[in-house]
Amino acid sequence: MKRILVMLLCVSIMFTFLAACGSTSDNKGGVSGKKTEVKISCWGIETDPNSVIIKDAVELFNKKNNMNAVATVVFTEQEQYKTKIAAEMAANEVPDVFNTWAAGFLKPFVKAGKVYDLTDKLNSDKEWKDRYVPGVYTPLEFDGKVYALPTTQTVVCLFYNKEIFDRYGLKEPKTFDELKNIINVLNENGITPFALGNKAPWVGAMFSELVVNRVGGSEPYNKVYNGTGSWEDPAFIEAGKIMQELVDMKAFPEGFNALDNDPAQADFIAGKSAMLVMGSWAIQQLYTDMQDKLGVCKFPEITGGKGNADTWLGQPDQSFAIAAKSNVKDAAAEFIKTISDPEIQTKLSEAGNLVATNIEPDPDKVNPVAMKVGELLKDMKELFVFYDVGLGATIGNEYNNTIQAITAGQSVEESFKALQQFTEQNRED
Numbered sequence: 001m002k003r004i005l006v007m008l009l010c011v012s013i014m015f016t017f018l019a020a021c022g023s024t025s026d027n028k029g030g031v032s033g034k035k036t037e038v039k040i041s042c043w044g045i046e047t048d049p050n051s052v053i054i055k056d057a058v059e060l061f062n063k064k065n066n067m068n069a070v071a072t073v074v075f076t077e078q079e080q081y082k083t084k085i086a087a088e089m090a091a092n093e094v095p096d097v098f099n100t101w102a103a104g105f106l107k108p109f110v111k112a113g114k115v116y117d118l119t120d121k122l123n124s125d126k127e128w129k130d131r132y133v134p135g136v137y138t139p140l141e142f143d144g145k146v147y148a149l150p151t152t153q154t155v156v157c158l159f160y161n162k163e164i165f166d167r168y169g170l171k172e173p174k175t176f177d178e179l180k181n182i183i184n185v186l187n188e189n190g191i192t193p194f195a196l197g198n199k200a201p202w203v204g205a206m207f208s209e210l211v212v213n214r215v216g217g218s219e220p221y222n223k224v225y226n227g228t229g230s231w232e233d234p235a236f237i238e239a240g241k242i243m244q245e246l247v248d249m250k251a252f253p254e255g256f257n258a259l260d261n262d263p264a265q266a267d268f269i270a271g272k273s274a275m276l277v278m279g280s281w282a283i284q285q286l287y288t289d290m291q292d293k294l295g296v297c298k299f300p301e302i303t304g305g306k307g308n309a310d311t312w313l314g315q316p317d318q319s320f321a322i323a324a325k326s327n328v329k330d331a332a333a334e335f336i337k338t339i340s341d342p343e344i345q346t347k348l349s350e351a352g353n354l355v356a357t358n359i360e361p362d363p364d365k366v367n368p369v370a371m372k373v374g375e376l377l378k379d380m381k382e383l384f385v386f387y388d389v390g391l392g393a394t395i396g397n398e399y400n401n402t403i404q405a406i407t408a409g410q411s412v413e414e415s416f417k418a419l420q421q422f423t424e425q426n427r428e429d
Contacts, residue, residue, distance in 0.1 A: 035068050036328050036331050038071040038331050039071075039095035040071055040074070040096065040320075041073075041074055041076070041084075041094075041095040042074070043075070043081035043082075043099050044076075050351065051075055053347045054073060054151075054318075056347060057339050061335045065335075067330065069331035085100070096323055096326040096328055096332045097322055097335055098321055100319050102139035102140050102148070102315050102316050103139045104389060106140065109321075111142075114324055115147045115148070116321070116324045116329055117146070118145075119144075121333045122146055125337070130358075131342075131357040132149070132356055132357055132358070133356060133380055135380050135382040137149055137150055138383055147321055149336050150316030150319040150320075150356040151317065151348065151355075152316075153280075153317055153354050153383070154279050154281060154317050155373065155377065156278065156280070156314055157277070157279075157280055157283075157296050158277055159276040159277075159278060159286060161268070161274050161290070161293055162294065162295040163271070165274070165295065168189060173297070175301055176300050176301070182274075183249050184249070186274050187249070191272070192273040192274070193273070194251050195265060195267050195268035196252040196256045196264055196277075197261040197262070198259065198407065199260050199261070200260070201401055201404035202400050203261050203278075204243075204257075204403050204404060204407055205399060206278075206279070206386065208243050209313050209384075209386065211242050211243065211302075214301055214307035215239050215242070216234070216235025216236075216306050217306035217308075217311075218384055220236060221384065225390055231423065232417060232420055237412055237416060240412035241412055242302075243403065243406055243407050244407065244412065252407075253267070253273065257404055265286075280314070283352070284370075286369070287368075294369050295369075297376075299313075311380075311381055312377065312382070312383050312384075313386065316383065317356075340357050349361040349366055349374070354370060388400060392428070394426050395423050395426055398423075
Protein backbone atom coordinates (compact mmCIF):
# COMPACT_ATOMS: atom_id res chain seq x y z
CA MET A 1 0.00 0.00 0.00
CA LYS A 2 2.85 2.37 0.86
CA ARG A 3 4.48 1.57 -2.51
CA ILE A 4 1.26 2.47 -4.33
CA LEU A 5 1.01 5.78 -2.46
CA VAL A 6 4.65 6.57 -3.29
CA MET A 7 4.04 5.79 -6.98
CA LEU A 8 0.93 7.99 -7.06
CA LEU A 9 2.87 10.81 -5.42
CA CYS A 10 5.66 10.49 -8.00
CA VAL A 11 3.16 10.56 -10.88
CA SER A 12 1.52 13.65 -9.36
CA ILE A 13 4.88 15.43 -9.06
CA MET A 14 5.77 14.47 -12.64
CA PHE A 15 2.55 15.96 -14.06
CA THR A 16 3.04 19.14 -12.01
CA PHE A 17 6.58 19.47 -13.40
CA LEU A 18 5.44 18.90 -16.99
CA ALA A 19 2.66 21.47 -16.62
CA ALA A 20 5.15 24.02 -15.32
CA CYS A 21 7.50 23.36 -18.25
CA GLY A 22 4.66 23.99 -20.68
CA SER A 23 3.62 27.33 -19.15
CA THR A 24 4.61 30.80 -20.36
CA SER A 25 7.23 32.88 -18.56
CA ASP A 26 5.80 36.08 -17.13
CA ASN A 27 8.68 38.31 -18.18
CA LYS A 28 11.16 36.55 -20.41
CA GLY A 29 8.91 35.70 -23.32
CA GLY A 30 7.79 32.17 -23.92
CA VAL A 31 9.68 28.87 -23.71
CA SER A 32 8.79 25.73 -25.65
CA GLY A 33 5.07 25.20 -25.96
CA LYS A 34 2.53 27.99 -25.79
CA LYS A 35 3.67 31.23 -27.40
CA THR A 36 3.90 34.48 -25.45
CA GLU A 37 1.54 37.07 -26.89
CA VAL A 38 2.67 40.70 -27.02
CA LYS A 39 -0.30 43.02 -27.49
CA ILE A 40 0.44 46.33 -29.22
CA SER A 41 -1.81 49.38 -29.53
CA CYS A 42 -1.04 52.07 -32.17
CA TRP A 43 -2.67 55.18 -33.51
CA GLY A 44 -3.36 55.50 -37.22
CA ILE A 45 -5.42 53.95 -39.96
CA GLU A 46 -4.36 50.41 -40.80
CA THR A 47 -3.85 51.23 -44.49
CA ASP A 48 -1.73 54.36 -43.88
CA PRO A 49 1.87 54.01 -45.16
CA ASN A 50 3.36 54.21 -41.65
CA SER A 51 0.82 51.72 -40.30
CA VAL A 52 1.76 49.27 -43.04
CA ILE A 53 5.41 49.62 -42.01
CA ILE A 54 4.53 49.05 -38.34
CA LYS A 55 2.84 45.84 -39.46
CA ASP A 56 6.06 44.96 -41.30
CA ALA A 57 7.89 45.42 -37.98
CA VAL A 58 5.42 43.08 -36.28
CA GLU A 59 6.04 40.49 -38.99
CA LEU A 60 9.83 40.89 -38.65
CA PHE A 61 9.62 40.52 -34.86
CA ASN A 62 7.46 37.41 -35.12
CA LYS A 63 9.89 35.89 -37.60
CA LYS A 64 13.19 36.69 -35.88
CA ASN A 65 12.65 36.80 -32.10
CA ASN A 66 14.05 33.88 -30.10
CA MET A 67 11.58 34.22 -27.23
CA ASN A 68 8.81 32.12 -28.73
CA ALA A 69 6.76 35.33 -28.76
CA VAL A 70 4.15 36.55 -31.21
CA ALA A 71 3.07 40.20 -31.48
CA THR A 72 -0.36 41.42 -32.54
CA VAL A 73 -1.22 45.05 -33.30
CA VAL A 74 -4.46 47.06 -33.24
CA PHE A 75 -4.75 50.50 -34.90
CA THR A 76 -7.09 53.30 -33.80
CA GLU A 77 -7.68 56.68 -35.46
CA GLN A 78 -5.43 59.27 -33.78
CA GLU A 79 -7.99 61.42 -31.94
CA GLN A 80 -9.97 58.36 -30.86
CA TYR A 81 -6.71 56.78 -29.69
CA LYS A 82 -6.10 59.62 -27.19
CA THR A 83 -9.43 58.91 -25.53
CA LYS A 84 -8.93 55.15 -25.70
CA ILE A 85 -5.46 55.07 -24.11
CA ALA A 86 -6.55 57.45 -21.32
CA ALA A 87 -9.51 55.18 -20.52
CA GLU A 88 -7.28 52.08 -20.58
CA MET A 89 -4.81 53.76 -18.23
CA ALA A 90 -7.61 54.64 -15.80
CA ALA A 91 -8.89 51.06 -15.88
CA ASN A 92 -5.37 49.59 -15.67
CA GLU A 93 -6.04 47.63 -18.85
CA VAL A 94 -3.20 48.95 -21.02
CA PRO A 95 -1.78 46.60 -23.68
CA ASP A 96 1.84 45.47 -23.34
CA VAL A 97 3.15 48.04 -25.85
CA PHE A 98 1.40 51.30 -26.68
CA ASN A 99 1.95 54.43 -28.75
CA THR A 100 2.45 57.67 -26.88
CA TRP A 101 3.27 61.31 -27.43
CA ALA A 102 6.09 62.93 -25.48
CA ALA A 103 6.33 65.23 -22.48
CA GLY A 104 2.94 66.46 -21.25
CA PHE A 105 0.98 63.55 -22.72
CA LEU A 106 3.17 60.82 -21.23
CA LYS A 107 4.07 62.51 -17.94
CA PRO A 108 0.85 61.79 -15.97
CA PHE A 109 1.02 58.11 -16.91
CA VAL A 110 4.63 57.95 -15.73
CA LYS A 111 3.78 59.75 -12.47
CA ALA A 112 0.96 57.27 -11.87
CA GLY A 113 3.42 54.36 -12.18
CA LYS A 114 1.71 52.99 -15.30
CA VAL A 115 4.78 53.01 -17.57
CA TYR A 116 7.81 50.72 -17.48
CA ASP A 117 11.28 52.30 -17.15
CA LEU A 118 13.34 51.30 -20.22
CA THR A 119 16.62 52.83 -19.04
CA ASP A 120 18.38 49.66 -17.88
CA LYS A 121 17.38 47.69 -20.97
CA LEU A 122 18.63 50.45 -23.26
CA ASN A 123 21.90 50.96 -21.35
CA SER A 124 22.62 47.23 -21.32
CA ASP A 125 22.25 46.99 -25.11
CA LYS A 126 24.82 49.36 -26.67
CA GLU A 127 23.95 48.36 -30.23
CA TRP A 128 20.30 49.34 -29.65
CA LYS A 129 21.09 52.58 -27.81
CA ASP A 130 23.62 53.73 -30.41
CA ARG A 131 21.05 53.45 -33.19
CA TYR A 132 19.24 56.60 -32.03
CA VAL A 133 20.03 60.16 -33.09
CA PRO A 134 21.56 61.93 -30.05
CA GLY A 135 18.95 63.76 -27.99
CA VAL A 136 15.96 62.38 -29.88
CA TYR A 137 14.35 60.72 -26.86
CA THR A 138 15.08 63.51 -24.36
CA PRO A 139 11.37 64.54 -24.34
CA LEU A 140 10.53 60.96 -23.37
CA GLU A 141 12.71 61.08 -20.24
CA PHE A 142 11.54 61.92 -16.73
CA ASP A 143 13.97 62.30 -13.82
CA GLY A 144 16.73 61.00 -16.07
CA LYS A 145 14.90 57.78 -16.95
CA VAL A 146 13.72 56.72 -20.40
CA TYR A 147 10.06 55.69 -20.59
CA ALA A 148 9.47 55.45 -24.35
CA LEU A 149 11.42 55.33 -27.60
CA PRO A 150 10.51 57.03 -30.89
CA THR A 151 9.89 55.62 -34.34
CA THR A 152 10.24 58.92 -36.23
CA GLN A 153 10.65 62.58 -35.38
CA THR A 154 9.35 66.01 -36.35
CA VAL A 155 11.54 69.10 -36.27
CA VAL A 156 11.06 72.77 -37.16
CA CYS A 157 13.28 73.95 -40.01
CA LEU A 158 14.20 77.20 -41.70
CA PHE A 159 13.22 76.70 -45.34
CA TYR A 160 14.34 79.20 -47.98
CA ASN A 161 13.99 79.80 -51.70
CA LYS A 162 17.39 79.05 -53.28
CA GLU A 163 16.56 80.95 -56.45
CA ILE A 164 15.84 84.16 -54.52
CA PHE A 165 18.89 83.73 -52.30
CA ASP A 166 21.15 83.19 -55.33
CA ARG A 167 19.67 86.20 -57.14
CA TYR A 168 20.71 88.54 -54.30
CA GLY A 169 23.90 86.77 -53.23
CA LEU A 170 22.46 85.60 -49.91
CA LYS A 171 23.79 82.70 -47.85
CA GLU A 172 22.20 80.50 -45.21
CA PRO A 173 22.22 82.57 -41.98
CA LYS A 174 24.42 81.23 -39.21
CA THR A 175 23.69 84.09 -36.81
CA PHE A 176 20.73 86.36 -36.11
CA ASP A 177 22.72 89.36 -37.34
CA GLU A 178 23.13 87.61 -40.69
CA LEU A 179 19.39 86.89 -40.71
CA LYS A 180 18.64 90.58 -40.12
CA ASN A 181 20.85 91.51 -43.06
CA ILE A 182 18.93 89.05 -45.25
CA ILE A 183 15.65 90.62 -44.12
CA ASN A 184 16.90 94.08 -45.07
CA VAL A 185 18.13 92.97 -48.51
CA LEU A 186 14.85 91.23 -49.28
CA ASN A 187 12.77 94.22 -48.21
CA GLU A 188 14.90 96.53 -50.36
CA ASN A 189 14.02 94.32 -53.33
CA GLY A 190 10.31 94.10 -52.66
CA ILE A 191 10.25 90.51 -51.40
CA THR A 192 8.56 89.56 -48.13
CA PRO A 193 11.30 87.98 -45.97
CA PHE A 194 9.21 85.41 -44.07
CA ALA A 195 5.97 83.67 -44.97
CA LEU A 196 3.98 83.72 -41.74
CA GLY A 197 0.25 83.19 -41.37
CA ASN A 198 -0.42 83.57 -37.65
CA LYS A 199 -4.21 83.56 -37.50
CA ALA A 200 -3.81 80.20 -35.77
CA PRO A 201 -1.15 81.38 -33.28
CA TRP A 202 0.79 78.12 -33.02
CA VAL A 203 2.67 79.18 -36.17
CA GLY A 204 4.23 82.31 -34.67
CA ALA A 205 4.68 80.50 -31.38
CA MET A 206 6.99 77.97 -33.08
CA PHE A 207 9.14 80.82 -34.36
CA SER A 208 9.27 82.44 -30.91
CA GLU A 209 10.14 79.16 -29.16
CA LEU A 210 13.25 78.91 -31.32
CA VAL A 211 14.14 82.51 -30.46
CA VAL A 212 13.72 81.82 -26.73
CA ASN A 213 16.03 78.82 -27.02
CA ARG A 214 18.70 80.75 -28.89
CA VAL A 215 18.56 83.53 -26.26
CA GLY A 216 18.46 81.50 -23.06
CA GLY A 217 19.16 77.88 -23.98
CA SER A 218 16.90 75.15 -22.62
CA GLU A 219 16.91 76.16 -18.95
CA PRO A 220 14.21 78.88 -18.91
CA TYR A 221 11.57 76.67 -20.54
CA ASN A 222 12.62 73.60 -18.56
CA LYS A 223 12.12 75.53 -15.32
CA VAL A 224 8.64 76.63 -16.39
CA TYR A 225 7.85 73.05 -17.35
CA ASN A 226 9.05 71.78 -13.96
CA GLY A 227 7.21 74.49 -12.05
CA THR A 228 10.40 76.10 -10.73
CA GLY A 229 10.68 78.97 -13.21
CA SER A 230 8.70 81.92 -14.48
CA TRP A 231 7.55 83.34 -17.80
CA GLU A 232 9.04 86.61 -16.56
CA ASP A 233 12.54 85.15 -16.97
CA PRO A 234 14.77 87.54 -18.97
CA ALA A 235 15.05 85.01 -21.82
CA PHE A 236 11.31 85.16 -22.52
CA ILE A 237 11.27 88.95 -22.24
CA GLU A 238 14.20 89.29 -24.64
CA ALA A 239 12.63 86.85 -27.11
CA GLY A 240 9.39 88.81 -27.04
CA LYS A 241 11.28 92.00 -27.85
CA ILE A 242 13.07 90.26 -30.72
CA MET A 243 9.72 89.17 -32.14
CA GLN A 244 8.54 92.78 -31.99
CA GLU A 245 11.79 93.91 -33.61
CA LEU A 246 11.16 91.52 -36.50
CA VAL A 247 7.67 92.95 -36.92
CA ASP A 248 9.14 96.46 -37.01
CA MET A 249 11.67 95.31 -39.62
CA LYS A 250 8.77 94.11 -41.78
CA ALA A 251 10.07 90.54 -41.65
CA PHE A 252 6.51 89.19 -41.91
CA PRO A 253 3.65 89.85 -44.37
CA GLU A 254 1.31 92.75 -43.78
CA GLY A 255 -1.62 91.60 -41.62
CA PHE A 256 0.11 88.31 -40.75
CA ASN A 257 -1.88 87.88 -37.52
CA ALA A 258 -5.08 87.69 -39.56
CA LEU A 259 -3.58 85.46 -42.27
CA ASP A 260 -4.08 81.69 -42.38
CA ASN A 261 -1.07 79.40 -42.61
CA ASP A 262 -2.03 77.82 -45.96
CA PRO A 263 -2.09 81.03 -48.06
CA ALA A 264 1.12 82.19 -46.36
CA GLN A 265 2.78 78.90 -47.29
CA ALA A 266 1.40 79.26 -50.83
CA ASP A 267 3.16 82.65 -51.07
CA PHE A 268 6.43 80.96 -50.13
CA ILE A 269 5.93 78.30 -52.79
CA ALA A 270 5.12 81.00 -55.37
CA GLY A 271 8.28 82.97 -54.56
CA LYS A 272 6.48 85.93 -53.00
CA SER A 273 8.21 85.20 -49.67
CA ALA A 274 11.78 84.01 -49.36
CA MET A 275 11.79 82.08 -46.07
CA LEU A 276 9.48 79.88 -44.03
CA VAL A 277 9.82 78.51 -40.48
CA MET A 278 7.76 75.33 -40.47
CA GLY A 279 7.71 71.73 -39.29
CA SER A 280 9.28 68.93 -41.29
CA TRP A 281 5.78 67.63 -42.02
CA ALA A 282 5.72 70.23 -44.83
CA ILE A 283 8.79 68.89 -46.65
CA GLN A 284 6.98 66.56 -49.02
CA GLN A 285 4.51 69.19 -50.24
CA LEU A 286 7.11 71.96 -50.44
CA TYR A 287 9.50 69.83 -52.45
CA THR A 288 6.75 68.59 -54.76
CA ASP A 289 5.88 72.20 -55.60
CA MET A 290 9.34 73.80 -55.52
CA GLN A 291 11.75 71.00 -56.44
CA ASP A 292 15.37 72.27 -56.56
CA LYS A 293 14.35 75.79 -55.51
CA LEU A 294 13.77 74.54 -51.95
CA GLY A 295 16.61 74.95 -49.47
CA VAL A 296 16.72 74.15 -45.76
CA CYS A 297 19.00 75.02 -42.86
CA LYS A 298 19.20 75.26 -39.08
CA PHE A 299 17.61 78.18 -37.26
CA PRO A 300 20.48 80.60 -36.56
CA GLU A 301 22.16 81.33 -33.25
CA ILE A 302 21.98 84.69 -31.45
CA THR A 303 25.35 86.26 -30.69
CA GLY A 304 25.85 86.20 -26.92
CA GLY A 305 22.92 83.84 -26.44
CA LYS A 306 23.09 80.56 -24.57
CA GLY A 307 21.35 78.49 -27.24
CA ASN A 308 22.89 76.31 -29.89
CA ALA A 309 21.91 75.80 -33.54
CA ASP A 310 22.08 72.04 -32.95
CA THR A 311 19.20 72.23 -30.48
CA TRP A 312 16.01 71.59 -32.46
CA LEU A 313 12.37 72.30 -31.76
CA GLY A 314 10.03 69.41 -32.48
CA GLN A 315 9.02 66.14 -30.99
CA PRO A 316 9.73 62.43 -31.23
CA ASP A 317 6.86 60.81 -33.15
CA GLN A 318 4.97 57.53 -32.88
CA SER A 319 6.89 56.63 -29.75
CA PHE A 320 6.39 53.25 -28.07
CA ALA A 321 6.24 52.53 -24.34
CA ILE A 322 5.67 49.40 -22.24
CA ALA A 323 2.94 49.08 -19.63
CA ALA A 324 4.30 48.65 -16.10
CA LYS A 325 1.78 45.85 -15.56
CA SER A 326 2.92 43.86 -18.61
CA ASN A 327 4.05 40.30 -17.90
CA VAL A 328 6.12 40.13 -21.10
CA LYS A 329 8.44 43.10 -20.70
CA ASP A 330 11.49 41.45 -22.30
CA ALA A 331 9.56 40.46 -25.41
CA ALA A 332 7.89 43.89 -25.49
CA ALA A 333 11.28 45.61 -25.33
CA GLU A 334 12.53 43.37 -28.12
CA PHE A 335 9.61 44.52 -30.29
CA ILE A 336 10.48 48.20 -29.66
CA LYS A 337 14.07 47.37 -30.61
CA THR A 338 12.74 45.84 -33.84
CA ILE A 339 11.08 49.18 -34.68
CA SER A 340 14.57 50.73 -34.62
CA ASP A 341 15.98 48.02 -36.92
CA PRO A 342 17.64 49.57 -40.02
CA GLU A 343 15.32 47.53 -42.27
CA ILE A 344 12.23 49.16 -40.72
CA GLN A 345 13.77 52.61 -40.38
CA THR A 346 14.81 52.59 -44.04
CA LYS A 347 11.23 51.85 -45.08
CA LEU A 348 10.01 54.74 -42.92
CA SER A 349 12.60 57.07 -44.44
CA GLU A 350 11.64 56.13 -47.98
CA ALA A 351 8.00 56.83 -47.06
CA GLY A 352 8.95 60.47 -46.37
CA ASN A 353 9.58 60.35 -42.60
CA LEU A 354 12.45 61.82 -40.62
CA VAL A 355 13.54 58.75 -38.73
CA ALA A 356 14.78 58.60 -35.16
CA THR A 357 17.90 56.57 -35.88
CA ASN A 358 21.23 56.87 -37.68
CA ILE A 359 20.69 55.17 -41.04
CA GLU A 360 22.11 55.77 -44.49
CA PRO A 361 19.11 55.80 -46.83
CA ASP A 362 19.43 55.45 -50.61
CA PRO A 363 19.56 59.02 -52.01
CA ASP A 364 17.64 57.89 -55.08
CA LYS A 365 14.69 56.81 -52.92
CA VAL A 366 14.49 59.71 -50.46
CA ASN A 367 13.36 63.32 -50.89
CA PRO A 368 16.68 65.28 -51.08
CA VAL A 369 15.48 68.00 -48.69
CA ALA A 370 14.43 65.39 -46.15
CA MET A 371 17.82 63.77 -46.76
CA LYS A 372 19.59 67.04 -45.91
CA VAL A 373 17.52 67.53 -42.74
CA GLY A 374 18.46 64.00 -41.73
CA GLU A 375 22.12 64.88 -42.18
CA LEU A 376 21.74 68.08 -40.14
CA LEU A 377 20.07 66.12 -37.34
CA LYS A 378 23.10 63.88 -36.94
CA ASP A 379 24.71 66.80 -35.06
CA MET A 380 21.64 67.36 -32.86
CA LYS A 381 22.51 68.01 -29.23
CA GLU A 382 18.95 68.20 -27.92
CA LEU A 383 15.32 68.10 -29.03
CA PHE A 384 12.90 70.32 -27.11
CA VAL A 385 9.17 69.92 -27.60
CA PHE A 386 6.56 72.39 -28.76
CA TYR A 387 5.36 74.31 -25.73
CA ASP A 388 1.73 73.36 -26.34
CA VAL A 389 2.78 69.69 -26.32
CA GLY A 390 5.04 69.87 -23.29
CA LEU A 391 2.80 72.07 -21.16
CA GLY A 392 -0.51 70.69 -22.39
CA ALA A 393 -3.24 72.45 -24.33
CA THR A 394 -4.45 74.88 -21.63
CA ILE A 395 -1.16 76.59 -20.78
CA GLY A 396 0.45 75.87 -24.15
CA ASN A 397 -2.35 77.54 -26.10
CA GLU A 398 -2.23 80.54 -23.78
CA TYR A 399 1.47 80.89 -24.59
CA ASN A 400 0.57 80.84 -28.29
CA ASN A 401 -2.01 83.56 -27.71
CA THR A 402 0.52 85.59 -25.72
CA ILE A 403 3.00 85.59 -28.59
CA GLN A 404 0.27 86.62 -31.01
CA ALA A 405 -0.60 89.54 -28.71
CA ILE A 406 3.05 90.56 -28.42
CA THR A 407 3.51 90.58 -32.20
CA ALA A 408 0.36 92.69 -32.39
CA GLY A 409 2.07 95.31 -30.23
CA GLN A 410 1.11 94.53 -26.64
CA SER A 411 3.67 95.11 -23.89
CA VAL A 412 6.13 92.22 -23.65
CA GLU A 413 6.52 92.53 -19.88
CA GLU A 414 2.81 92.82 -19.17
CA SER A 415 1.98 89.95 -21.53
CA PHE A 416 4.38 87.52 -19.86
CA LYS A 417 3.29 88.70 -16.41
CA ALA A 418 -0.30 87.81 -17.32
CA LEU A 419 0.86 84.46 -18.72
CA GLN A 420 2.66 83.69 -15.47
CA GLN A 421 -0.48 84.42 -13.46
CA PHE A 422 -2.53 82.24 -15.83
CA THR A 423 -0.01 79.41 -15.49
CA GLU A 424 -0.06 79.52 -11.69
CA GLN A 425 -3.86 79.36 -11.72
CA ASN A 426 -4.09 76.51 -14.25
CA ARG A 427 -1.06 74.33 -13.62
CA GLU A 428 -1.84 70.68 -12.94
CA ASP A 429 0.81 69.09 -10.73
